[in-house]
Amino acid sequence: MSSVCAFTSAAAPRNDSNGAVQRAERIKSNKAYYNGTGYGITLDEAKRTAVEDLCGKISRSVNIASSSLDTQDSESFTSQSYISTFVTLTNTETLVVSDEEGKFEVLIYVEKAQVESDMAQRAESVKTLARLGRDMEKRLEIASALKYFNWAYCLARAYHQPVMLDIDGMNHEAKAWLNSHINNIxxxxxxxxxxxxxxxxxxxxxxxxxxxxxxxxxxxxxxxxxxxxxxxxxxxxxxxxxxxxxxxxxxxxxxxxxxxxxxxxxxxxxxxxxxxxxxxxxxxxxxxxxxxxxxxxxxxxxxxxxxxxxxxxxxxxxxxxxxxxAPTAVAPERKRIDTRPVEDSQGHIIVDAMQKVSAAIDSRRYSSVSELFTPEGFARFSKMMNSGKVRTAGSSHEWKVEMGGGYILGKSIPVTIKYNGGHTVREEIVFRFNSQNKIESVAYALTKKAEDDIFRQNGWDLAARYAILHFMEDYQTAYALKDSLYIKKIYSDDAVIIHGKKNPAAGKRRNADGSGFFVTAPYTYSLQTKNQFLENLRKDFDKKKYIKLTFEENEILEQAGIYQNIFWIEIKQYYQSDVYKDVGFLALMIDMREEDPLIKVRTWAPDKVPLPELMKRFTIE
Structure with missing residues (x-):
């Protein structure tokens, strides 16, 4: 039998000869505690063997009625001899019974009630993760759904009692349901x-x-x-x-x-x-x-x-x-508001222009279509084409032309971009034509889900939706093109910027004196001025071969009262580069009262923070 435990421990008191031995015997005879004894040439070795002994006793206790080896699970451990109880124990105590050099003896103990409490918390974690997985699956975010379902399954397998899940009003045993459901996905x-x-x-x-x-x-x-x-x-x-x-x-x-x-x-x-x-x-x-x-x-x-x-x-x-x-399920599609398609002769002009641009991308003769753009638009397009090896993707395109946000919108040309270093990404280029049918700007499209969310929001007109759509497309594109000048332009000089990122040193580490553990937070946060944020961003751009932002689900709220045209958007952001990646929620307060929108507040968190809470925390002055 093998057991793996992580634990947090109080500092070990030093040996006081017979007093430590007597205390150890009292603890061992007290049925309210689990305990483990360890011996070793060094103190660390004695502690390690004490932990193994403690976890072994806990494992034998909780596995009398139920083994963590699930024999009905076709995807379970292949070794029939492997039985393991994974426990993260809190509030353990360490007693050094003997600190004689070369003959260390250590007793580690924990209240049985504490173990039960820790186990119960794990059961709640299984339920929470399964619920998150269901939410993601219904939104067709299969990556996140699989992640949460698998985490729930791993925890459920390591729990000593059945965990019951409420799935659409029916109770299901977690291990069986999760195993079937993941395979079904x-x-x-x-x-x-x-x-x-x-x-x-x-x-x-x-x-x-x-x-x-x-x-x-x-x-x-x-x-x-x-x-x-x-x-x-x-x-x-x-x-x-x-x-x-x-x-x-x-x-x-x-x-x-x-x-x-x-x-x-x-x-x-x-x-x-x-x-x-x-x-x-x-x-x-x-x-x-x-x-x-x-x-x-x-x-x-x-x-x-x-x-x-x-x-x-x-x-x-x-x-x-x-x-x-465990049947799969997706949420019923919510209706998005109608946009204004362009299907007349002007629409044909727009489609013809996009077809010419598509041919120029494949031939790499970009200058041959420069007359289709305004100077600013062609400069942006050229920057896209020079960001890597760009080719159109797919043998046929579905062209769409619609009116929106003061532009005629041409959608879209799917492309693949191979960056320096070999990484290939897929994007879709959208075109914004002015009233003279010239391409005034280009951007990488949001995902269909992110765009649909914008056009399913209630409470404001079509122009506001297009303004938000264009802003988020440009924001996403600016990172792909490493356009720090554009990012500088869209942030207010007095913007509140909270920057968060994963901490590579996150996790538990043993204290230097061996007395216990300290925990390093999985994420670090910093409050930055606009100048600090831009300087760090420029360094990021310089050291990374490519950056790709992908936006998914979003929620949008408009400030009430006199602050109309100030919007909060919270959007799920996948950040990927050649040296770093994370997933979290980007929240922006965007002031759209002027012609050029400005970001007043920018926050990032690994989990969603309710927008009303953010709106209360960051007030408008």
Missing amino acids: FTTLKIDLEGVETRPDNELDPYLVNLSVTFMGQPVSDLDFSYMNNGVTVRDQHAKNGHASLALEQLPKESIELTVEYKYAHEGAQYSGELATIYASRHPATFRKANLSIPCKGATPEKFQLKEARLTKEEKAEKARNELL
């Missing part, structure tokens, strides 16, 4: 080959494979994955708006091997001490169905055919069981 995900392109200018990876990614027939809002490129694993890939693109050295003969991310070990270790202990033990949950094969036999740039992988009879039966026990 993997089998419900549909990833199809959309097309194959050649990139003669890319000697290293001359093929680009475009995929469609759907869940229950709807485009997936976000999904993280890795794939194999001629025997090399390419990590940190992201599907956006139901699409993904893979750069390949050569086309596989049979299938493209892809693995959906669900563990999020580093984030999990920062989320809770229990998860940190589970991942450190190297026995987290694993799901074989996360490994997907995308059929591509016979696919070439000139010819490809979609072939669905056929399930075996056993796989069909298992899928049916999972669907019956």
